[in-house]
Amino acid sequence: MSSLFDSSLIIFKAPPKSRLNQPCTPATLGKLEKLTWLADYTKSIDIVCTPNIWTQKDEYEMRGATQKVAHIMAEENEETPSTESLPSSISLTSSKSQGFWPDDGEYFESPEFTAGKTTFERSFFRSNGEQFQVCASARFFVIKSYSSLDVQASMRNGIWASTELGNKRLDKAFRETTGGIYLFFSVNSSAKFCGVARMQDAIDFTSASDIWVESSRWKGIFPVEWLIVKEIPNRLLRHLRVCSNENKPVANSRDTQELPFDIGIAMMGIFDTYVE
Numbered sequence: 001m002s003s004l005f006d007s008s009l010i011i012f013k014a015p016p017k018s019r020l021n022q023p024c025t026p027a028t029l030g031k032l033e034k035l036t037w038l039a040d041y042t043k044s045i046d047i048v049c050t051p052n053i054w055t056q057k058d059e060y061e062m063r064g065a066t067q068k069v070a071h072i073m074a075e076e077n078e079e080t081p082s083t084e085s086l087p088s089s090i091s092l093t094s095s096k097s098q099g100f101w102p103d104d105g106e107y108f109e110s111p112e113f114t115a116g117k118t119t120f121e122r123s124f125f126r127s128n129g130e131q132f133q134v135c136a137s138a139r140f141f142v143i144k145s146y147s148s149l150d151v152q153a154s155m156r157n158g159i160w161a162s163t164e165l166g167n168k169r170l171d172k173a174f175r176e177t178t179g180g181i182y183l184f185f186s187v188n189s190s191a192k193f194c195g196v197a198r199m200q201d202a203i204d205f206t207s208a209s210d211i212w213v214e215s216s217r218w219k220g221i222f223p224v225e226w227l228i229v230k231e232i233p234n235r236l237l238r239h240l241r242v243c244s245n246e247n248k249p250v251a252n253s254r255d256t257q258e259l260p261f262d263i264g265i266a267m268m269g270i271f272d273t274y275v276e
Helices: 026-042 062-076 148-157 164-176 261-273
Strands: 009-013 046-050 121-125 131-135 139-145 181-187 192-199 222-233 257-259
Touching: 121 222, 121 261, 139 148, 139 164, 139 261, 148 181, 148 192, 148 222, 164 181, 164 222, 181 261, 192 261, 222 261, 257 261
Parallel strands: 009 046, 139 181
Antiparallel strands: 121 131, 139 257, 181 192, 192 222
């Protein structure tokens, strides 16, 4: 596979939900279920379908959905399956990625952050070998630092400070979600990402710290827990694009740029498996 692909991400594209009466035919759901099982088995493939056909109004377990698909397909006896036989709310739990994947064209709708409606959860490994879980309501942001010394200071002291606008954006996100705020760190002009941290609390806008290279520049701090310290070259992330940032690669994100759920999970997977 490595000779054919430069990515461990498999992407399925489907018409927007607004253009379909049903998200998928039983035959398609059956094939996606098999590929999802393959991704779970290999632990190194991400399955992404755009837009998010996995989640609708109600949630079904994979086993129930699979049985329903198999039953309908048997009744149809290899004829073209009718989507009317399946409720529009059938969902399969994807192995890793379940949100929206950005596209260059206008065919697909804007990303819907519906990850919080799923039963998704995936485990990753910290740099110290311990596991941590990322759930469906997690949110992901890019942090761009002016200095590698500031990142090192953050690792030693367990705090971070962004710009005034960045602090407000992160504080709002932290108060809105219970699934955790994950931060992907990159130093400007370094051509790489250097680690992943998780916000531990809301922003303290009344405090400051003198540990930064330009201490007078940063007002407001918040505690972070560093999960992974690892350098990932930007070239390994070119396939991850942010539709809300003109569909540019994730490496071209601005400070405190929020990432779609799929992109965040894919980046976390790369950090988890990449060997320096």
